Amino acid sequence: MSKTPKYIFVTGGVSSSLGKGIISASLAKLLQSKGLNVTIQKFDPYINIDPGTLNPYEHGECYVTSDGTETDLDLGHYERFLSIKTTKINNTTTGKIYQSVINRERKGDFLGKTVQVIPHITNEIKRRIKLIESEDKYDIIITELGGTVGDIESYPFIEAVRQFKWDVGEGNSLVIHLTLLPFLSAAGELKTKPTQHSVKKLMESGVNADIIVCRTEKTITDELRSKIALFCNVDVNSVIESIDAKTIYEVPLLMQNEKLDQVVLNKLNISKVKKSDLSDWKSFVNKIKNPKTKLKIGLIGKYVELQDSYKSILESFVHAGAENESKIDVVPVHSEDINEKTVKNKLSSLNGLLVAPGFGERGIEGKIQSIRFARENNLPFLGICLGMQMAVIEFARNVVNLQNANSTEMDISTKHPVITLMENQIDVDQKGGTMRLGSWKCKIEKNTLAKKNI
Amino acid sequence: MDKLKKAGMVFSGLNPETGLVEIIEIPNHDWFVGVQFHPEYQSTVKNPHPLFVSFVEACKKTI
Numbered sequence: 001m002s003k004t005p006k007y008i009f010v011t012g013g014v015s016s017s018l019g020k021g022i023i024s025a026s027l028a029k030l031l032q033s034k035g036l037n038v039t040i041q042k043f044d045p046y047i048n049i050d051p052g053t054l055n056p057y058e059h060g061e062c063y064v065t066s067d068g069t070e071t072d073l074d075l076g077h078y079e080r081f082l083s084i085k086t087t088k089i090n091n092t093t094t095g096k097i098y099q100s101v102i103n104r105e106r107k108g109d110f111l112g113k114t115v116q117v118i119p120h121i122t123n124e125i126k127r128r129i130k131l132i133e134s135e136d137k138y139d140i141i142i143t144e145l146g147g148t149v150g151d152i153e154s155y156p157f158i159e160a161v162r163q164f165k166w167d168v169g170e171g172n173s174l175v176i177h178l179t180l181l182p183f184l185s186a187a188g189e190l191k192t193k194p195t196q197h198s199v200k201k202l203m204e205s206g207v208n209a210d211i212i213v214c215r216t217e218k219t220i221t222d223e224l225r226s227k228i229a230l231f232c233n234v235d236v237n238s239v240i241e242s243i244d245a246k247t248i249y250e251v252p253l254l255m256q257n258e259k260l261d262q263v264v265l266n267k268l269n270i271s272k273v274k275k276s277d278l279s280d281w282k283s284f285v286n287k288i289k290n291p292k293t294k295l296k297i298g299l300i301g302k303y304v305e306l307q308d309s310y311k312s313i314l315e316s317f318v319h320a321g322a323e324n325e326s327k328i329d330v331v332p333v334h335s336e337d338i339n340e341k342t343v344k345n346k347l348s349s350l351n352g353l354l355v356a357p358g359f360g361e362r363g364i365e366g367k368i369q370s371i372r373f374a375r376e377n378n379l380p381f382l383g384i385c386l387g388m389q390m391a392v393i394e395f396a397r398n399v400v401n402l403q404n405a406n407s408t409e410m411d412i413s414t415k416h417p418v419i420t421l422m423e424n425q426i427d428v429d430q431k432g433g434t435m436r437l438g439s440w441k442c443k444i445e446k447n448t449l450a451k452k453n454i
Numbered sequence: 455m456d457k458l459k460k461a462g463m464v465f466s467g468l469n470p471e472t473g474l475v476e477i478i479e480i481p482n483h484d485w486f487v488g489v490q491f492h493p494e495y496q497s498t499v500k501n502p503h504p505l506f507v508s509f510v511e512a513c514k515k516t517i
């Protein structure tokens with residue numbers, strides 16, 4: 001095994017939402033299955049310090065790591081694929097980088113010097129790329145760069161990668177560029193031009209892609225592979241097809257068929273690895289693809305239009321569904337669409353109900369109505385965070401008869417404050433990083449569902 | 455809390471340091487659980503979260 005870790009960078013071109021996170025996590029899974037100690041980190045080019053204050057419509061779910069950090073949803077994929085725990089160190093943003101450089105400038109660390117993108121910002125990016133080394137003895141560290149090559153915000157990151165590759169020397173790092181091969185039905189073929197341009201864009205910044213992963217809806221012919229190889233400066237084995245998959249969990253298996261792991265190991269001069277065993281993973285994917293029953297579970301929330309905003313809940317259902325050999329059709333129900341009249345119609349065909357986490361007053365009466373329906377009709381119910389609080393309010397109002405019972409978050413003057421804002425939350429006026437998040441101790445009562453299942 | 459307990463709600467998980475309620479249940483119902491923590495951030499392919507597994511199992515019984 002190598003003494004110092006090897007570095008893999010994953011960049012994206014042509015379009016966003018190509019699935020860099022899934023490709024990174026899949027590669028990490030394959031390398032992990034060969035006995036290597038692998039971790040992944042994500043560098044996001046936006047200027048927010050963390051995604052905690054981003055609207056889910058903008059950026060999907062905010063994934064919370066066990067140390068309570070609000071991070072990018074890709075960290076969820078890393079944890080779910082690899083069964084590793086990530087922390088705040090695994091997610092950096094332009095905001096965090098500038099914040100630390102500016103703080104150092106105020107402290108006088110650069111006294112007398114002009115503080116510039118190069119070298120100060122790029123040095124801070126490079127420092128943060130290596131920061132994770134101190135966490136554990138990693139063989140391979142994968143760094144996913146958010147955004148698309150060519151974006152203004154991405155430049156300092158690409159420049160830092162160029163310098164980093166130079167610093168660590170040949171065979172110690174490589175760049176994987178993920179692109180899209182659009183299929184034009186009028187021409188009846190896959191087009192490589194956007195890929196060529198995007199690789200060229202990367203080269204203008206002095207970075208050569210070592211491996212090109214092509215997202216595509218059709219199989220790539222050998223002829224097309226040769227063409228991409230020729231125009232993009234890579235050998236033909238380094239052109240990897242990433243065809244649309246039925247489930248994201250199939251991607252590691254597809255990448256294995258394409259020998260992505262082998263190409264990576266060759267380029268990084270790593271030869272001593274064990275034979276990979278993915279039999280558990282394969283059986284999991286088989287269960288997803290061949291369910292014995294189908295279930296409909298309602299997901300009540302206020303951001304249900306956008307799948308990504310409840311990503312972790314949906315994925316948890318995929319895992320639990322496979323375990324139960326069931327396909328779970330998660331039916332999104334907007335909490336504001338539910339009232340006394342619509343509730344029966346909306347929920348009666350469901351096999352279970354989940355009320356999602358959330359904030360604020362919007363839609364809470366709809367949530368309470370649906371919880372009442374679940375309680376009175378013996379429909380399995382799981383409430384998370386605000387979902388639990390609403391279940392307590394519903395119970396207080398309709399079973400204990402405390403009319404107008406409420407949470408002080410929603411109604412500060414309620415007569416029956418069954419849920420109260422924590423004291424240290426009452427005066428919160430700054431946004432971001434103020435919630436009680438992360439792992440906490442919990443004492444569990446005997447003979448309860450909690451005892452059996454946690 | 456006493457009134458709610460008497461009416462059949464069980465506070466099955468408490469934070470020992472702060473006394474905050476982390477888990478509630480209604481035993482008089484086939485499967486009714488509320489959690490203040492986030493099980494969805496703990497579920498992995500290798501270890502699906504037991505609460506989700508048990509919830510889906512309960513949903514299966516409604517067929």
